[in-house]
């Protein structure tokens with residue numbers, strides 16, 4: 001069974017957001033049975049993760065459902081959220097890590113590692129001091145696989161190259177500190 005390590009945290013946050021839904025407390029008898037079922041059914045949604053579930057929970061605030069349809073709508077919104085992601089991990093569904101590595105073995109971005117170095121847009125950022133850069137998940141199948149299978153608390157700290165190439169977020173594919181040195185206005189000679 002899919003562990004959904006983030007589920008308990010998500011549930012607490014979700015209940016806090018939706019007092020009007022009159023959902024049972026997680027530690028009540030009704031609650032335990034209900035949320036065990038939620039967990040099982042959410043685990044069946046391909047590509048589900050904390051971010052998708054949270055986006056769906058937030059969407060329920062502005063596009064609410066009746067009490068009877070609360071969970072059905074939540075799942076519908078989770079699926080919609082995953083579908084519209086540019087880096088949807090759907091392509092990796094059912095692949096083993098070995099198969100994903102095989103698929104990406106000749107990826108030119110990451111040399112088959114699944115990770116690509118990226119730099120913070122601000123050369124003065126603590127992320128760039130000492131030529132420090134971070135690894136982003138590559139766009140290829142292995143990169144997608146690694147992202148889909150990483151723990152949510154790790155994914156939050158690992159940039160997604162799909163965002164980087166679109167210019168979303170503070171990470172870039174080049175080192176801005178190096179660019180600055182070659183800029184004629186800042187050249188020291």
Ligand SMILES: [Zn+2]
Pocket residue numbers: 104107108109110111112113114115138139140141142143
């Ligand atoms: Zn790659």
